[in-house]
Every structure is written in C-alpha cells, then in structure tokens.
Amino acid sequence: MINDQAPSVPPVRDEARPVTGSDVGRIVAGLLLPAFAGVTGLFAPLLVMASDSCSEGDARMICSAGTQQIVGTLPVAAAFVAAVLAVVGMGSRSAVGIGCLLAAPCLLVLAWVVSLALSGA
Structure with a gap:
C-alpha cells in the first residue's frame, strides 16, 4: 500500500558561494602583506646603523638620539x-576589509620612506 499523502523530501541545495577571483586576490594579498610586514620589521630598523659614522657635533638628523629611536621603532x-x-x-568581505588590505601596504611604504628620509640613506 502506497501512501500518496506522505510528505515529500525537499531537494538538497548547495548554498556555498563559489570561489571568485576577488576572493583569491584577497587571500594572496593577505598572505603577501604579512611577509612584507615581516621584512619591514626585520630589516628597516637596521637603518639606525646609518648613525655609525656620526661624530661629536655632527649635524645630520640621524645623529640625534630621538631620530635613532624613531628610525628603530617606526618600522x-x-x-x-x-x-x-x-x-x-x-577575513572580511566588506568594504572595510578591502580598505584594510589597501591601507596595509601604504602604511609599510610610508614607514620605509620616513625611515629612509630620517636616516639619510
């Protein structure tokens, strides 16, 4: 005996979003930026060594202790x-996430430019 009144099972739907080019670009940029940040954090503070040739009474900006602190800590x-x-x-697909991905390299480049300008390199 077949019951025609039995509820039918709804079809299974795959609701997952497909991976798009913008997702891949966001992930690649998100992985490259920490690498650039790591290189900046490791090597940019070495610009303080530009003060090695400083002598007493040297008027260059890198020869002051305050500038050396800035050049060492800013990067x-x-x-x-x-x-x-x-x-x-x-982690964010919104405009805030895109803004963060755009702001990160700008911040790193700005740190390099300021450190290079202060060290006179």
Missing part, C-alpha cells in the same frame, strides 16, 4: 599594524 610598529590590517582584510 616595527608599522609592520605589526600592517600585519593586523592584513588579517582583518583577509
């Missing part, structure tokens, strides 16, 4: 913030 701080921005940008 490390910028690398940390850029890495956090990259992770936030990778």
Whole structure:
C-alpha cells in the first residue's frame, strides 16, 4: 500500500558561494602583506646603523638620539599594524576589509620612506 499523502523530501541545495577571483586576490594579498610586514620589521630598523659614522657635533638628523629611536621603532610598529590590517582584510568581505588590505601596504611604504628620509640613506 502506497501512501500518496506522505510528505515529500525537499531537494538538497548547495548554498556555498563559489570561489571568485576577488576572493583569491584577497587571500594572496593577505598572505603577501604579512611577509612584507615581516621584512619591514626585520630589516628597516637596521637603518639606525646609518648613525655609525656620526661624530661629536655632527649635524645630520640621524645623529640625534630621538631620530635613532624613531628610525628603530617606526618600522616595527608599522609592520605589526600592517600585519593586523592584513588579517582583518583577509577575513572580511566588506568594504572595510578591502580598505584594510589597501591601507596595509601604504602604511609599510610610508614607514620605509620616513625611515629612509630620517636616516639619510
């Protein structure tokens, strides 16, 4: 005996979003930015060594203790913030995520430019 009144089973639907080019680009940028941040955090503070040739009474900007502190700490701080921005940008599909992914390399480049300008390299 077949019951024609039995409820039918709804079809199974795959609701997963397909991976698009923008997703792949966001992931690639999100992985490259922490690498750039790591290189910045490791090597940019070495610009302080530009002060090795400083002598007493040297008027160059890198010869002051304050400038050496800025050149030593700015790239490390910028690398940390850029890495956090990259992770936030990778995890968000909104405009905020895209903004974070765009802000991270700008921050790193700005840290390099300021450190190079202050060190006179």
